[in-house]
Amino acid sequence: MTQVPQISDAEWEVMKVLWAKSPCTANEVIEVLESRTEWKPKTVRTLLNRLAQKEAISYTLVHKVYAYFPLVSADECVKSETDSFLKRIYGGAFKPLLVNFLKEEKLSPEEIKELKNILDDKSK
Amino acid sequence: MTQVPQISDAEWEVMKVLWAKSPCTANEVIEVLESRTEWKPKTVRTLLNRLAQKEAISYTLVHKVYAYFPLVSADECVKSETDSFLKRIYGGAFKPLLVNFLKEEKLSPEEIKELKNILDDKSK
DNA sequence: CTAGTTAGATTACACTTGTAATACATTCAT
DNA sequence: ATGAATGTATTACAAGTGTAATCTAACTAG
Incomplete structure (x- = not known):
């Protein structure tokens, strides 16, 4: 692989x-x-x-x-790093990461809106 | 600190x-x-x-x-790891991570809905 | 052509990490 | 009291990392 x-x-x-x-x-x-x-x-x-x-x-x-x-693409590497990070820290689940971010107030209202738009696009 | x-x-x-x-x-x-x-x-x-x-x-x-x-809480450590991970891989921005996840089809429609709910709650 | 500069190859060295084994000290069973 | 077991401390050792320095070969300016 x-x-x-x-x-x-x-x-x-x-x-x-x-x-x-x-x-x-x-x-x-x-x-x-x-x-x-x-x-x-x-x-x-x-x-x-x-x-x-x-x-x-x-x-x-x-x-x-x-x-x-x-020789390796950024995408491949980012994906692989992200996977192993999530597995290590969050047990592979993405949701706790998002929850954590929101808890930490890391996201501005604008960013939240943007994220919602992304999700909307995706679910269409 | x-x-x-x-x-x-x-x-x-x-x-x-x-x-x-x-x-x-x-x-x-x-x-x-x-x-x-x-x-x-x-x-x-x-x-x-x-x-x-x-x-x-x-x-x-x-x-x-x-x-x-x-002696250190899980929260502190998770936060610190997440920060340094995001900084290293995504230049500190959360959005590309989410975009990447969506691109990789990592999230089910149910999960997307859940994430949207979290964001909705937050923006209220 | 000769010496200095420079690109690349080789070597350095301490710290962290993964993965234990060995040595020592204490306790328990007889 | 003595030997076996078990908990703890010390030691091991190679690979990976951060952070370069030194050595060598080629190139360039006089």
Whole structure:
């Protein structure tokens, strides 16, 4: 079932960059991440290597430099992470998560309205 | 701010037992987890120790045996995990998660209705 | 051509986690 | 009182992670 590989927190940041735009050279990734994190360039390169090893990404030579691109889609990964998160924390049920969010007042009235619209669309 | 400590996947299983009923002796926890997991008793004891070290739980002597109990509430931990999950995967926004769920057809019509009711209640 | 710069490969190192085993201390049964 | 059992403490050990530094090969500017 072509499982998606385990992607750690730090690696996830790198994936986000590549999902947003790829292929991307190491330096391009480094540059994007410099604004968001405190990571040294070498750190980002390590993460790229690890992702390539676990076959979450791959690369080709472009103008004598590697250009990296994802092998797994954001959708697949998000789905897999969400599933395991829900299973771990909420026993697989979505409703408690929503209830929890509402309890925590995390949603503005506008958002609530929006969510209702989504649900309405879906039930049609 | 009393941050909740980092609780790993395996540790989370132990916390669930203690949140469900506590105080609990090590053997009681072990017994509950034997039905749900393949863990050896020693493994569960390790997890109890680690949780005590990170002050997620504590214990007292009861009839010459330790009885363990949580120091952090399930609510706190669930909230903290959910926040960091959403931040990591969905950039902190709840809506994409719901959209994703609907896209994946994870929700039955009944569940959708239920969710709508929850939202209705909330917006009143 | 030679030295500095740079991209990529290799190595580092401590902390966490999963998964226990071993060692020690106390209690119970005889 | 002694040995067996049981609860607790200490130790183990590899894989994964965060966070890089060092080494090497190639490229570029003089």
